[in-house]
Amino acid sequence: MAKERSPWDNEAAQSTTALGPLVGLAREDFVGAVALLLRETATDPARTIKHMRNFGDDVVQIVTGKSQLAPDPKDKRFMDPAWQYNPFFRAGAQYYLAIQKGMKSWLEDLELDELERDRANFISTIIIDSLSPTNSLAGNPSAQKRLIDSGGLSLIKGLKNAYNDAVHNNGMVSQVDKKPFKLGENVATTKGNVVYRDKIMELIQYGPTTEDVYSIPQLTIPPQINKMYINDLSPEKSVVKYQVDHGIQTFVISWKNPTKEEGHWGMTDYISACTKAIDVICDITKSKTVNVSAGCSGGQTAAMLASKLASEKDSRIGALTLMVCVLHPKQNDIEAGSLMTENGLKLAKQRAAKAGVIKGNDLARGFAWLRPNDLIWNYVINNYLMGDDPPAFDVLFWNADATNLSATLMGDFLYAFETLAFTKKGEVEMVGHKVDLSKVDSDLFILGGVTDHITPWRACYRSTQLFGSNDVTFVLSQSGHMQAILNPPGNPKAKYYVSKKPGSPPANVDDWLKSAEEVAGSWWPFWIDWVQTRAGKKKPAPKVLGNAAYPPMEAAPGLYVLDQS
Secondary structure, three states: OOOOOOOOHHHHHHHHHHHHHHHOOOHHHHHHHHHHHHHHHHHOHHHHHHHHHHHHHHHHHHHOOOOOOOOOOOOHHHOOOHHHHOHHHHHHHHHHHHHHHHHHHHHHHOOOOHHHHHHHHHHHHHHHHHOOHHHOOOOOHHHHHHHHHOOOHHHHHHHHHHHHHHHHOOOOOOOOOOOOOOEOOOEOOOOEEEEEEOOOEEEEEEOOOOOEEEOOOEEEEOOOOOOHHHHOOOHHHOHHHHHHHOOOOEEEEEEOOOOHHHOOOOHHHHHHHHHHHHHHHHHHHOOOOEEEEEEOHHHHHHHHHHHHHHHOOOOOEEEEEEEOOOOOOOOOOOHHHHHOOHHHHHHHHHHHHHHOEEOHHHHHHHHHOOOHHHHHHHHHHHHHHOOOOOOOOHHHHHHHOOOOEEHHHHHHHHHHHHOOHHHOEEEEEEOOEEEEHHHOOOOEEEEEEOOOOOOOHHHHHHHHHOOOOOOEEEEEEOOOHHHHHOOOOOOOOOEEEEEOOOOOOOOOHHHHHHHEEEEEOOOHHHHHHHHHOOOOOEEEOOOOOOOOOOOOOOEOOOOHHHOOO
C-alpha cells in the first residue's frame, strides 16, 4: 500500500528551489537545463527555423545600417558614446541585442511548464550576459581608450589583477580592495570586550556611552555564513554604536569559523551556544529577559532558538527582531532557485559531508552568480579590461571576508526548508523538540528589503503569519540585502514603508502594501523607539563590562573574527 503523502509534501519539495546560493548550482542541473533547450530545438524544427529567420532579418537590418535596436538607456555597459556613434561598435551592440531579443522570443514560444521556463530563462540570461561585447577588450571601447591613454599600462595592470585573482582569490574576480581596512582600527571600532568564549562562539559586550541604560539587554545573533562585524562597520554604519548611543545594553555573538574537523557542528550546537549566551547575559545584567535581533541565516537560528525555549517554557526571550530572513520559502523566491533540483540537493549534501565544511569562497561564488552582471562581469571589466583596482568599500570588505559553513549545519538548514519546519505546528522535530513558532509570543519586528535578491521581501513578509505574537511590525526598507540593514540616518535617499493600521499584519502581502505609508529617512530611529519601549526601565550604566564570573577578555571585535580557516 502506498504511503500517504502529507498535504504539504509537494510544497516542501518546491521550497528547496529557494536554496540556490546555499546549495550551489550542481553541474548536472546546469547541463540538464541546457539539454532541455537543445531538446526543444530538435523536437520542433519549424519553430526553430521561424526564430532563426527572424534573427536573420535582424542581422540584415544591422548590416545595412537600418536596425533600430538600441541598449536600454539605463544599461551601464553601453554608456560610452562609441556605442552610438561608431558604426563598428553600434553594430556589435545591435548584434548582441538581436541575440538577446531572439532568445527571449524563442523561450516565450517554447511549450514549457512554469518551472522549466524559469530554468530556461535563468540559464539563457547567464549565457547571454557572458556573451556581451563589453566583457572583452576587442568589444569594449572604454577599455580600448584606456589602453591607448595609458600606453598599454592598463593591460599590464589588468593581467596582474587577473593573475592575483587566479592565485590568491580562488579564481574569483575581486570585488573589493582589502588593503585599506584593518579590523579594530577603521572597521569594527566600537569599544567592548569578549566576556565569554567557548569552542563555537565568543560573546562580546559593548561599553555603554550613556549615563543610563535600559534594563533589558539586546543580543544580536549574526549569520553563520558571515562574520559578526557587519553590525559594527564604520562608526557611521554601526548598528552596535547606534544601540549603545541610545542606551541599549548590547551583546553580539561572534561565531568561530569552522574547520573540516568541526564540520559536525549542527543546529543543536548553535542553539546551545545561543542559550549559553543568554545565560551569560542574564548573569551579567541581572535581567530576567533578553531582547534578540538577528538577520539572514542568523534569523533562522533565532527562530529555532525561540521555538526551542518556548517548548521548554523558558520565557527569557523578550522582543524579537528578524531582518532580511526567510522562514517560509516558496518556489522561485529567487531566480537561481528554479535551477535547484532534488538531484542537486542530494549532490550538495554529499559534497558537504565529504568535505566537512562548505568553503566560504564557494558560498560567495554561489551568491555572485545570482547577479552576474553586477557581481562578476562588472568587476571583470573594471579590474581586467580597465586595469583599475576594485573599490575600497567597507561593506564589500566584510562580504569578501567569507567564512565556512559546517556540513551538518548546512544539512540542518536544508532539512528545515525541505520540511517547511518553521511553517508547521509541531510536525517537524529538530534540536530536540517539535518546531512550533505559534508558541512564540514575543513582540516581533520584521524587516525586508525592496531590492533584496537573496531574501526577497515578500518571502520575508510571510514570517508575520508564523508566530503566536499579538504585536507584529513589518518594515520594508528601500534597499537591497545588506543595505536594507545598514541604513543609518543621514542618507538623503533613504526611505521605508510601514503600515500605520493597528493590529497584526494581514495574511495577504498586497493588503499590507495598500495600507503601508512611505516614510522618508532611515528606519533605524523607528526601530530603536520600538526596542526602547520593550527594553524595560532605565538604570545607571555599568562602570565595567562583564562581572566576576565572566570577566572582560580581549577587546572587541575579539579573536574569532581574525580566523581565516
